[in-house]
Amino acid sequence: MNVQIVLVGSLSEIPKSYRNENIFLFGKTLFVHKENEAYLYLGTKKDRITREDIRYLGGHTRRQINKWNVEEVNMDFQSLLKLAKEMNEKEVVTCFLEGWYLAGYNFNKYKQKNVNKQMSQLKMKGESYDTCNDMAIIRSRAINTARDFCNEPANKLTPEIYVKRLKEMFEDTKVEVEIIDINGLEDAGFHAVHVVGKGSSRSPYVAILRLNNGAGDPIALVGKGVTFDSGGTNVKTGRDIGEMKMDMGGAAAVTGAIQLLSDLDYKGNLLAVIPLVVNVAGEEAYLPSDVITYRNGLTVEVGNTDAEGRLILADAILYSTAAKAKYIIDIATLTGSIGHALGLKKAGIFCDDEDRLWELKEIGARSGDYVWPMPLVEDYQSLLKSDTADLNNMSASIYGGAITAAMFLKNFVSDDCRWIHIDMANTVRPWKEECYYTAGASGFGVRLLAELVQCERISDVN
Template sequence: MEIVVRPMVAGNTGDFSSANNTEFGDMRLVQKDNMVYLFMNIAKPVFQMEDLRELGGEVRKYVASQKFGTVTLQLNPIFEALRELPLQKAVQFFMEGWFLANYSFDTYKRIERQAEFTLRYDFSLYKSQLQEAKVQADAVNIARDLCNEPANKLTPQRYAEKITEIFQHTNVAVEIFEGEELTRHGLEAIKMVGKGSVNPPKMAVLRLKNSDATHVGLVGKGVTFDSGGINTKTGKGIWEMKMDMGGSAAVVGAMKLLADLNSPVHVTAVIPLVENLAGTNAYLPSDVIQYKNGLHVEVGNTDAEGRLVLADGMLYAQSIGATTVIDVATLTGAIGQALGLKTAGIFSNKEEDLWAYKELGEQTGDDVWPMPLIKDYQDYMKSDYADLNNMSSSNFGGAITAAIFLSNFVEKDTKWVHIDMANTVRPWKQYGYHVKGATGFGVRLLKEIVCREGE
């Protein structure tokens, strides 16, 4: 079956439909003269590259629902109608959405997936763009897979093993710290947070050096399940806490993407791997942690564990020479209250760069919005018994106070970027290339930021 995808504009759909009665992304399948036409509404006041990804995903889902055996896509009419967009990038982004929409996590289902249709393209001149689209989608799907794994299948130990497997045939060197090695490197917070679980904590370090560019450190929160510890979480949605390692998944996916594209970068990823449980040996509110930089932190709340382990990771990244540190984490519910479920918050001690990161988010589909580092809020982190408390004394501005806490672990000459993605680890709606389960948020954005910072 050959399908010609055409833009739906007034006059080109004959007697079959009217573009005036459809919305952006609407599709109608029409057969005429032994040819099947898929008319698509692409009318939008401002058309962005992310819209092409969404359309690619929607076409993929629609075509799959028709159960065709063989599909030949003729997409040139769409690209010709969008001639203001670079053709090569248009092909890449459309097919990226197409590949991403084909994802599903069915590892533990007995049903077999339906056989795929055979796909042919009419833009064979763009093989490199197709290849990059596939590489990008595969990296995002790695992050999706990691986030979707149940907690009993992705313990810190198994996560470390998976990381080793993922990078086995790449030029990324993987090292796993555990036990006494954590002590030797001064990673006391990782040890403290993880000691309530029968699954011991670990830290993964991934090194990729393809150039002598600026050494960038990526730090991803890898809490494989967060019960809240002694300050136990409640509520019916607690199962989602298996995705509290979404930041680490983004880092793993980004490192795979950078390696597969042979990007000219020097980057080290640092991933604390812990379970935060209320076991018999769990850390307690009022415990004090001494960090490698000499700061002492009082535990005001064991459910604010992410910032504790991130601080360890940030200090380690700086200790091995990273002069730019980017951390990403499913850190606070407050960021969702501020920005909703589609956009993550981004902070930096170089505030002038935040709008450039926002533009990168728009290009990659990982939307971020600049957030302020209000230094006066340091007062909310005061402790009567230590240098800092990990819990703010205010009920307001939780995403900002969490970022302020982390800023205490940034050295004077280090450039620092913090991404709070707690609200974006799952799709805000299942449209375009977004499907059930995790989004894989951050993979493409981190890759672009690393390349930018490593120039």
């Protein structure tokens, strides 16, 4: 069976017997099958159509098509182009196709009956959209890379397996991969990674990715890679800590972003620092009251071993500074507090230049990875006071946990370096399984990081 996609712009486009004002509502669908022809009508009524709306339509269309045995789908983008007047033709088509491809994702490699439904062939009327199709495939593939990493069970994605997969991924690319194992961590300045990871039989690692494809100092991406987090000695007591296999969502986002930028032949220098640990309470596990000394001399008392993410991120930030990064973006599934503040749809974004926060919010909206500006409150630095060391990794207050975590990290960022911090703990899974979001991980952060890097590069050139 072949299906023609019709984006509803007027009642005249619908057969008389099916005409109903509700079909105009955005996302509403009507499937009509008559003789040897089938039509899928999609409602598009909305005050303003955004890029994410178009991705939504692409994914929503794919989901509807999957309900039937469809061999071929015919799509005419002209009506969609009329609706999205603020965007150019290539943007519109690429966004639709991105949603289409992402909606086809599933993670069922460990199921005995691994049945993947054959994808319907999408044919596009009018001009050749090969470049748009290629771009959509590149973008969706990078997002699906992050999804794959997050969805892997803890025993199938240890730090050692993670670094092996990185080597395989980037073997024939411009990305150079350096791996630091447990024997070299302290010499390389990753003291906290060594301390946090030593409680597990799964040894800690740090992956350093470099894409040297231009002039100037590198932009650094830092991703938290806790492949499983039991909370350590301060063991988690939640109902389902199986979700903690996704505590490396930041690392996955950085990995996907580097893949995307490499595939796009990004012209610039990139440095990615990915600390990888398993945080469990083994016989050599670190303990509350332990003190960690960092490469810059700062000392930190461990107030809570379940606040391990900020400890290893601090190592990676310091390494990035030593590598002369002028701009550092870190991303992490860092605090439950960010979800309490923002819900499940938008990650929190912090910046050392508060005036840029609303610009960053717009970049997030454009990418499809939504963020909301969060403050860096200097007065909260006092909540990180320790009687034993320079800092405590745990706030003295139960309130504002996402902000105090960001303030902790700020202590490790040099004054001459620009810095953005993204707390994505609430968005590592989709807030709702709809349109192009399927079961499992969301792939959040891949597009956001790539957009931030590209925007920063443009501003430097100009």
